[in-house]
Amino acid sequence: MPAPGDVVLERMVGFGRVLRAAGLEVGPGRLQDALRGLDVVGLARRDDVYHTLRATLVARREEMDAFDAAFAAYWEEAPGMPQPDVGIEVPRLEPSAPPPVPAHEPDGGGDESGEESTTVLAASPDERLRQRDFADMTVAELRRLRRLMERLPDTTPKRRSRRLRAGTSGDVLDARQTLRRAIRTQGLPFDPAFRRRKQVPRKLVFLCDVSGSMEPYARAIVMFLQAVTVTGRRVEAFAFGTRITRLTPHLKKLDPARALAGAGGLMPDWGGGTRIGDSLRRYNDVWGRRGLTRGAVVVIVSDGWERGDLTLLDAELARISRQAHRLVWVNPLKGHDGFAPLAGGMRIALRHADVFVEGHNLVALEALADVLSERSLVRAAGQGRPKMGSAPDRA
Amino acid sequence: MAEPDSIDTLRAQLAEHAYLADRGLATVLTLALALEKPVLLEGEAGVGKTEAAKALALVTGGRLIRLQCYEGIDVAHALYDWNHARQLLYIRTLEAAEALEPTRTLHDLFGREFLEARPLLQAIEHDDAIPPVLLIDEIDRADDEFEAFLLELLSDFQVTIPEIGTVRAKHRPRVVLTSNRTRDLHDALKRRCLYHWIGHPDTDREVAIVRARVPGVPERLAVEAATFVASLRDLDLAKVPGVAETIDWIQALVALGQAELDAAVVDATLGTVLKHHEDIELVRDGRLPKLIAHAREA
Numbered sequence: 001m002p003a004p005g006d007v008v009l010e011r012m013v014g015f016g017r018v019l020r021a022a023g024l025e026v027g028p029g030r031l032q033d034a035l036r037g038l039d040v041v042g043l044a045r046r047d048d049v050y051h052t053l054r055a056t057l058v059a060r061r062e063e064m065d066a067f068d069a070a071f072a073a074y075w076e077e078a079p080g081m082p083q084p085d086v087g088i089e090v091p092r093l094e095p096s097a098p099p100p101v102p103a104h105e106p107d108g109g110g111d112e113s114g115e116e117s118t119t120v121l122a123a124s125p126d127e128r129l130r131q132r133d134f135a136d137m138t139v140a141e142l143r144r145l146r147r148l149m150e151r152l153p154d155t156t157p158k159r160r161s162r163r164l165r166a167g168t169s170g171d172v173l174d175a176r177q178t179l180r181r182a183i184r185t186q187g188l189p190f191d192p193a194f195r196r197r198k199q200v201p202r203k204l205v206f207l208c209d210v211s212g213s214m215e216p217y218a219r220a221i222v223m224f225l226q227a228v229t230v231t232g233r234r235v236e237a238f239a240f241g242t243r244i245t246r247l248t249p250h251l252k253k254l255d256p257a258r259a260l261a262g263a264g265g266l267m268p269d270w271g272g273g274t275r276i277g278d279s280l281r282r283y284n285d286v287w288g289r290r291g292l293t294r295g296a297v298v299v300i301v302s303d304g305w306e307r308g309d310l311t312l313l314d315a316e317l318a319r320i321s322r323q324a325h326r327l328v329w330v331n332p333l334k335g336h337d338g339f340a341p342l343a344g345g346m347r348i349a350l351r352h353a354d355v356f357v358e359g360h361n362l363v364a365l366e367a368l369a370d371v372l373s374e375r376s377l378v379r380a381a382g383q384g385r386p387k388m389g390s391a392p393d394r395a
Numbered sequence: 396m397a398e399p400d401s402i403d404t405l406r407a408q409l410a411e412h413a414y415l416a417d418r419g420l421a422t423v424l425t426l427a428l429a430l431e432k433p434v435l436l437e438g439e440a441g442v443g444k445t446e447a448a449k450a451l452a453l454v455t456g457g458r459l460i461r462l463q464c465y466e467g468i469d470v471a472h473a474l475y476d477w478n479h480a481r482q483l484l485y486i487r488t489l490e491a492a493e494a495l496e497p498t499r500t501l502h503d504l505f506g507r508e509f510l511e512a513r514p515l516l517q518a519i520e521h522d523d524a525i526p527p528v529l530l531i532d533e534i535d536r537a538d539d540e541f542e543a544f545l546l547e548l549l550s551d552f553q554v555t556i557p558e559i560g561t562v563r564a565k566h567r568p569r570v571v572l573t574s575n576r577t578r579d580l581h582d583a584l585k586r587r588c589l590y591h592w593i594g595h596p597d598t599d600r601e602v603a604i605v606r607a608r609v610p611g612v613p614e615r616l617a618v619e620a621a622t623f624v625a626s627l628r629d630l631d632l633a634k635v636p637g638v639a640e641t642i643d644w645i646q647a648l649v650a651l652g653q654a655e656l657d658a659a660v661v662d663a664t665l666g667t668v669l670k671h672h673e674d675i676e677l678v679r680d681g682r683l684p685k686l687i688a689h690a691r692e693a
Contacts, residue, residue: 025582025586027586029586030586033430033432033589036429036430037426037429037430037589040401040425040426040429040430041401041402041422041425041426047418047419047422048402048418048422051418051419051422051423051591052422052426054419054590054591055422055423055426055434055589055590055591056426056589058590059582059585059586059590060579060585060590061437061576061592064592164467164469175477175479176471176476176477176479178479179477179479179482179483179504182483182486183486183497183500183501183504184497189483281631284633285633289633289634290575290576290577291575291577291578292577292578315673319633
């Protein structure tokens with residue numbers, strides 16, 4: 001029998017491995033903290049050990065479920081000596097886990113209709129692709145679309161920050177600088193320095209409908225979001241169908257295929273029904289309440305086909321619109337001929353949305369980028385807060 | 396080092412100062428003291444994150460130094476600033492005495508006596524026998540740049556003031572950070588900290604908390620009100636009331652001379668528990684008698 005300390009150490013290293021497999025970031029430093037912690041509280045009580053390991057190895061609320069499962073599996077069921085890789089089923093922590101991409105799939109190939117359509121499209125200019133409805137695109141076309149999206153115009157809405165920066169004129173006297181200058185002039189502040197409020201990016205929140213009717217568009221929107229994220233902009237994105245899932249961690253992956261796979265794997269209801277009101281309520285309760293909506297530009301991408309309760313949708317949209325700087329509704333189906341916003345959900349959406357735009361092709365998304373950056377507002381200056389229809393018309 | 400009862404001891408000490416921690420929180424605070432690591436407390440509003448830091452200060456006997464974060468907070472607000480009025484006055488005095496020598500004056504002007512220590516510097520250069528408790532409240536409201544600065548500060552507890560030099564903490568302050576999770580904090584900052592999520596307490600503990608916090612509250616009233624609030628938390632509310640709201644409410648009820656809940660008074664004081672018009676409407680809309688009846692059975 002080895003010394004008790006060695007057993008603990010060995011078991012802890014194994015536990016660290018299990019946690020890493022579950023998607024937690026557990027480095028040697030954290031393990032060391034955990035061991036020091038165990039030294040303090042001792043091993044006599046299960047709950048003390050649990051809380052000690054949780055406090056030292058978990059860094060965020062989302063990791064707790066994965067941690068709990070791993071803790072139960074590893075310390076309570078795994079018998080005897082460390083067997084970290086044997087037979088412990090731990091649910092992967094979805095948001096930060098790498099997406100399940102088939103290892104053999106090479107870049108740019110391997111999809112069903114890939115080759116055929118590439119040949120056909122080789123002759124067609126990017127311009128045609130820009131105007132092509134996302135719903136009609138093949139996987140290969142979507143991939144080309146991604147490259148076009150890298151050239152999207154700046155989508156950054158701005159607001160005045162409380163943070164100040166130096167300037168020759170401005171809102172607030174910079175006493176420190178003024179004083180330094182005053183020394184040269186016998187203590188008389190002849191040459192005052194100022195600081196002015198900085199312009200900082202506004203929060204941008206995307207809520208994307210990924211239910212059946214929206215599926216072809218959802219993929220393109222995810223790409224759009226990625227293109228925005230890659231430029232360094234902070235975007236919070238959520239996907240919803242019957243329930244809502246945070247999409248943000250997946251957007252950071254540089255490879256669009258991986259992000260798409262990750263996003264798809266994340267949402268069991270990709271292609272299922274829509275409960276917009278329910279999903280928005282969940283968003284409001286969890287993220288909105290913490291202040292994500294406040295002052296943000298909130299973009300909802302949905303066709304408004306609500307299978308749930310319309311009164312709920314009404315109330316939740318009202319909550320968002322009260323807190324958001326602007327609520328933009330993107331409806332890809334709006335671009336289709338003969339579309340009238342008749343879906344029950346859409347009628348309610350019209351009541352709350354500040355701007356209502358289409359989103360069925362790249363031209364429409366470029367227009368959306370314009371709306372988000374509020375360039376269109378500059379053009380429409382003098383008309384106050386834009387309501388429906390202020391979005392640029394379809395090319 | 397291992398003291399099997401250190402968690403219980405701390406828990407009892409916190410309770411003496413009317414802070415009733417569950418064992419999980421007590422464990423984390425024990426670890427924070429033993430390992431000298433900062434604690435990051437997260438949880439819904441009103442569950443007692445800030446109070447935990449205050450109670451910790453009372454228990455350790457250290458001074459509480461509080462830094463309330465907000466958007467745009469910068470070094471001048473958090474760390475130090477120069478007392479410009481005094482500096483200006485000093486220049487004018489020298490001038491009047493015809494003793495102004497630009498180089499020397501500049502040197503004097505940026506000496507320690509013209510420096511005003513803000514909370515972070517106070518916590519670092521403290522001279523107390525017992526290390527202070529530094530509460531960095533609502534860190535999620537500050538912006539990224541400030542978080543990065545804080546990260547540096549928390550790793551070595553020293554700051555460099557260009558005009559003066561490096562100030563190093565003789566005894567590291569105990570650090571408690573709180574966050575409402577309005578945004579994700581940087582992983583690097585989290586890795587420096589022990590992490591604990593504070594949830595809503597169960598009814599028994601809430602009754603105990605209320606009785607500790609509102610001396611002289613009739614026991615019956617505490618039980619009924621805590622049960623009432625607990626069932627409110629099961630409703631679909633825009634803002635779920637925390638312990639802070641329960642305490643506010645009970646203080647209001649005590650002030651009104653209530654010994655138990657009754658419909659008229661609950662209706663009149665609902666605004667101390669629920670802070671959204673929709674939530675109040677939802678509860679008033681036919682649910683109130685049932686909720687009160689349920690609370691009175693408790």
